[in-house]
Amino acid sequence: MPKIPVLEIFGPTIQGEGSVIGKKTMFVRTSGCDYRCSWCDSSFTWDGSAKEDIQLLEPEDIISTLDELAPNKYQHVTISGGNPALIKNIGPLVKALQERNIKTALETQGSKFQDWMTEIDDLTISPKPPSSGMKPNLPILDDVINKCNLESLSLKVVIFDDEDYNFAKMIHNRYPEVPFYLQVGNPYLDDTVDNHTERLLEKYEQLIDKVMNDTLNDIYVLPQLHTLLWSNKKGV
Ligand SMILES: C[S@@+](CC[C@H](N)C(=O)[O-])C[C@H]1O[C@@H](n2cnc3c(N)ncnc32)[C@H](O)[C@@H]1O
Numbered sequence: 353m354p355k356i357p358v359l360e361i362f363g364p365t366i367q368g369e370g371s372v373i374g375k376k377t378m379f380v381r382t383s384g385c386d387y388r389c390s391w392c393d394s395s396f397t398w399d400g401s402a403k404e405d406i407q408l409l410e411p412e413d414i415i416s417t418l419d420e421l422a423p424n425k426y427q428h429v430t431i432s433g434g435n436p437a438l439i440k441n442i443g444p445l446v447k448a449l450q451e452r453n454i455k456t457a458l459e460t461q462g463s464k465f466q467d468w469m470t471e472i473d474d475l476t477i478s479p480k481p482p483s484s485g486m487k488p489n490l491p492i493l494d495d496v497i498n499k500c501n502l503e504s505l506s507l508k509v510v511i512f513d514d515e516d517y518n519f520a521k522m523i524h525n526r527y528p529e530v531p532f533y534l535q536v537g538n539p540y541l542d543d544t545v546d547n548h549t550e551r552l553l554e555k556y557e558q559l560i561d562k563v564m565n566d567t568l569n570d571i572y573v574l575p576q577l578h579t580l581l582w583s584n585k586k587g588v
Pocket residue numbers: 385391392393394432433434435436459460461477478508510535536537538539576
């Protein structure tokens with residue numbers, strides 16, 4: 353069985369973002385990304401700084417680690433990265449979790465599709481706005497979104513500035529039937545900033561003000577709940 357490159361397995365914690373915010377979940381974080389976002393809060397997955405920590409694991413190894421970390425204490429696993437959609441063979445892991453009645457979520461940016469993505473229960477696609485320095489290929493994004501199950505899918509755009517906000521509007525207009533989430537950008541990546549909660553809440557309030565005074569109506573506006581609590585600490 354081909355193995356999966358894993359950088360972190362942690363939890364239980366709460367899903368801090370998007371459509372299932374607050375849900376008790378475990379995380380499996382894969383290594384490698386096809387993007388290089390300027391503000392990536394998980395750059396250790398692709399910048400080489402954690403390459404000694406990459407483990408090549410079989411689905412059963414991953415499930416054993418989850419069970420050791422949280423025996424009988426989880427029913428939901430979030431797969432994030434990096435970009436897990438770079439990896440062809442996550443399907444057997446999703447299947448093995450399904451067989452144990454464990455639901456799955458995926459965090460990805462919409463640049464790649466894999467067949468196993470249709471098996472995910474809570475699928476978040478997060479196209480990258482201009483402040484990231486990335487430029488999503490929209491025909492590819494169309495194709496990825498068309499192949500996903502609408503029932504499980506939501507879109508989430510991170511907002512740092514007005515250009516990002518306009519990008520988010522464009523994305524929402526392009527896929528009006530997909531539940532749409534705005535997420536406050538976190539500029540405090542080294543997790544040592546003073547008063548991170550107050551600072552992030554201030555940014556959240558600014559984003560709320562902007563949305564309340566605008567025509568973007570059928571949307572959700574959220575902070576990253578885990579960063580309000582723990583800043584950009586790893587493994588939570
Ligand atoms: C680390 S990424 C991994 C999954 C995938 N590569 C992606 O970007 O969707 C998980 C989520 O964190 C978001 N994110 C990354 N850095 C962030 C930051 N500084 N502030 C807010 N959200 C951030 C991404 O946009 C994505 O929605």
